[in-house]
Amino acid sequence: MIRKFEFTSILGWSVSRFDIFTACKRQYWYNYYGKFDLEIDAMTINALKNLTSVPLEIGNVTHKVIKTLLDRIKKTTQPIDAERFIDYVNRTTLDITARKKFSEIYYREKDDIDASAEILPAVVDAANNLLGSDRFKWLQSEARERSDEWIVDPEGYGECRIDNLKAYCKVDFLFPVGDELVIIDWKTGKESKPAPNRHHDDHKHARQMLGYVIWAHFQFEHDIAKIRPIVAYLLPTYRERTFSKNEFDIQDFTDTIRSETEQMYEYCRDVDENFPKSKEEFPMTTNMMICKFCNFRELCGRTANLEVPDSES
Numbered sequence: 001m002i003r004k005f006e007f008t009s010i011l012g013w014s015v016s017r018f019d020i021f022t023a024c025k026r027q028y029w030y031n032y033y034g035k036f037d038l039e040i041d042a043m044t045i046n047a048l049k050n051l052t053s054v055p056l057e058i059g060n061v062t063h064k065v066i067k068t069l070l071d072r073i074k075k076t077t078q079p080i081d082a083e084r085f086i087d088y089v090n091r092t093t094l095d096i097t098a099r100k101k102f103s104e105i106y107y108r109e110k111d112d113i114d115a116s117a118e119i120l121p122a123v124v125d126a127a128n129n130l131l132g133s134d135r136f137k138w139l140q141s142e143a144r145e146r147s148d149e150w151i152v153d154p155e156g157y158g159e160c161r162i163d164n165l166k167a168y169c170k171v172d173f174l175f176p177v178g179d180e181l182v183i184i185d186w187k188t189g190k191e192s193k194p195a196p197n198r199h200h201d202d203h204k205h206a207r208q209m210l211g212y213v214i215w216a217h218f219q220f221e222h223d224i225a226k227i228r229p230i231v232a233y234l235l236p237t238y239r240e241r242t243f244s245k246n247e248f249d250i251q252d253f254t255d256t257i258r259s260e261t262e263q264m265y266e267y268c269r270d271v272d273e274n275f276p277k278s279k280e281e282f283p284m285t286t287n288m289m290i291c292k293f294c295n296f297r298e299l300c301g302r303t304a305n306l307e308v309p310d311s312e313s
């Protein structure tokens with residue numbers, strides 16, 4: 001049973017929240033404090049916040065179909081019919097993406113998104129790579145015995161307490177093996193990117209995985225030494241990477257979370273109510289590379305002259 005919490009207004013730390021806070025304070029304002037904006041109505045800010053992109057949708061849809069797959073394995077011992085599953089992947093991809101608004105269209109980088117050509121092939125490849133992996137064979141055989149203990153994309157935002165601070169760490173998939181808890185995080189982005197993105201991604205993934213370990217330790221009081229975090233890269237081929245962690249990493253990371261939370265508190269006029277300082281205290285970044293991929297760029301007048309090299313997502 002996953003522990004739940006009474007609602008409190010105070011902000012909660014997460015890897016993505018602090019990433020946005022670090023990248024651009026104005027973007028942080030629009031993402032988390034848009035309802036306090038006195039110049040721009042909340043609906044406009046929300047509409048921009050909810051824009052998606054082709055790489056994001058590849059990830060979103062892949063997570064959704066993998067959840068369906070794992071939930072099915074939990075329910076029945078019947079083997080997975082790969083052909084039927086891929087048919088479901090096709091329908092789900094087209095259905096979900098038809099209802100989304102894409103930043104590429106909104107910002108006129110494209111006239112249209114052809115999901116069957118730009119999104120579906122990657123989702124099908126990711127699904128097929130998982131179906132053909134040793135991990136999947138193992139999940140369908142030995143691991144299935146304890147499938148009633150699997151946690152697959154749990155509801156909510158993964159709220160927990162780290163050192164008595166509110167935090168959010170939402171796992172994709174957690175399951176027991178012997179006396180270990182294994183956590184798998186599915187990735188559809190490339191594992192190996194050119195520097196400096198590679199370093200940034202490695203650092204981000206390591207932080208995410210440490211967060212998940214702390215979440216699992218908090219939820220199940222499981223020995224940290226016996227929680228194994230794995231990143232599963234689904235594209236271009238299936239590959240797993242285990243992140244090392246030890247008690248010192250965990251203590252360091254806990255201290256980091258406290259420091260990062262306190263940095264974000266500094267931007268609150270009332271910390272307990274999560275009431276922000278004025279918008280002017282949340283300056284726009286000077287790094288145009290960040291603006292180029294930001295959903296709010298029209299609000300900052302940063303839609304033109306952003307001639308910077310393409311970044312990989």
Ligand code: SF4
Nearest residue numbers: 024027284291294300
């Ligand atoms: S467009 Fe640039 S300055 Fe404006 S919110 Fe986005 S990242 Fe920040």
